[in-house]
């Protein structure tokens with residue numbers, strides 16, 4: 728009995744330490760988007776059957792489950808926090824994969840749609856990486872915070888706090904295009 732309890736304690740402690748490490752390395756807490764924000768983001772993404780959607784930092788996977796109710800899409804959630812990743816995995820719907828890890832190590836070129844709710848400092852440090860990681864034409868819905876240097880196609884404001892949801896399309900997200908800046 729003592730051995731079982733000790734094992735559970737060690738596992739819980741390890742998960743806690745890994746969660747703290749995830750938070751300190753990204754500065755992004757596990758905070759679920761509101762249902763209204765997810766609805767607006769999915770409206771803007773206008774998912775079509777057969778497309779692939781990735782949630783960058785999927786938390787407990789709420790957006791992935793909502794996406795499935797909209798269209799017959801293939802979903803991937805990538806999450807660094809082990810508790811959240813495990814929760815998203817347990818609650819996942821059909822045709823949804825959940826991966827525990829850092830999405831900056833994933834190949835994202837196969838996705839037509841991206842959902843993200845990430846913090847300003849993180850977006851500032853990773854905007855260039857994200858731009859290179861995605862294929863031209865990829866639609867990106869960003870909840871709350873803008874991707875610095877990118878121009879949205881559309882901004883929708885939701886809820887009483889008028890929370891902004893932005894839609895970017897890779898290839899048209901730099902306005903003016905970088906080569907014409909400063910001319």
Ligand SMILES: C[S@@+](CC[C@H](N)C(=O)[O-])C[C@H]1O[C@@H](n2cnc3c(N)ncnc32)[C@H](O)[C@@H]1O
Nearest residue numbers: 753755757758759760784785786807829830844
């Ligand atoms: C604000 S929460 C949003 C959760 C979910 N996308 C939603 O909107 O309900 C952001 C999540 O991104 C995760 N995250 C941040 N940086 C990450 C990275 N580089 N790789 C994987 N997950 C990351 C955090 O652990 C956190 O759970």
